[in-house]
Amino acid sequence: MDQSPHPESTDINPIWTSSRTARQIHALGEVEKDISRLLSLAASSISLLTLPQTDNPDDNLPQGEERSEQFVLEVSEYFERLDSIQTAIRSSLAQIRHSRIAPSAINAPPPGFLPPSLGVALPPDSQSTSSRATRGLQEERLDRDAWKGILDALTRLKAEMDMRKSSAENTEMR
Structure with missing residues (x-):
């Protein structure tokens, strides 16, 4: 054998x-x-x-x-x-x-410790919400995509406002 x-x-x-x-x-x-x-x-x-x-x-x-x-x-x-x-x-x-x-390098983590879902990271602040600690990868991706969408919308809105402002200034100069 x-x-x-x-x-x-x-x-x-x-x-x-x-x-x-x-x-x-x-x-x-x-x-x-x-x-x-x-x-x-x-x-x-x-x-x-x-x-x-x-x-x-x-x-x-x-x-x-x-x-x-x-x-x-x-x-x-x-x-x-x-x-x-x-x-x-x-x-x-x-x-x-x-x-x-x-x-000290091999001690067990404190009771109730949850490892971060996105890999190695700093421990969460004591002031951070508890719902953030229990989020998984999908939730983090949704959050990221939502913030990207908000940034895109605000960028387009600012560009639109700048364009209107510049066109209004051009009509006043004439």
């Missing part, structure tokens, strides 16, 4: 092999995928433990002795994934300790 948790690791982008930190970031990305697979295995294992009478026809779950065998396979893979996840997390923590990263 292949001992590497990720046989497709030979197909990784060279950027992820450029430094030790990049390799650690890639490894944590793989841990995230493993956690997703772990949850999927847990769900399928639980469904295999249910009574066959409660299965939906479209679940495609095995029947009889095959059900027990499938459960054993799912649980075995579950624990293998769990082991690889804890190994990768321990390895990442050892890397952080070895790099002597300041603990």
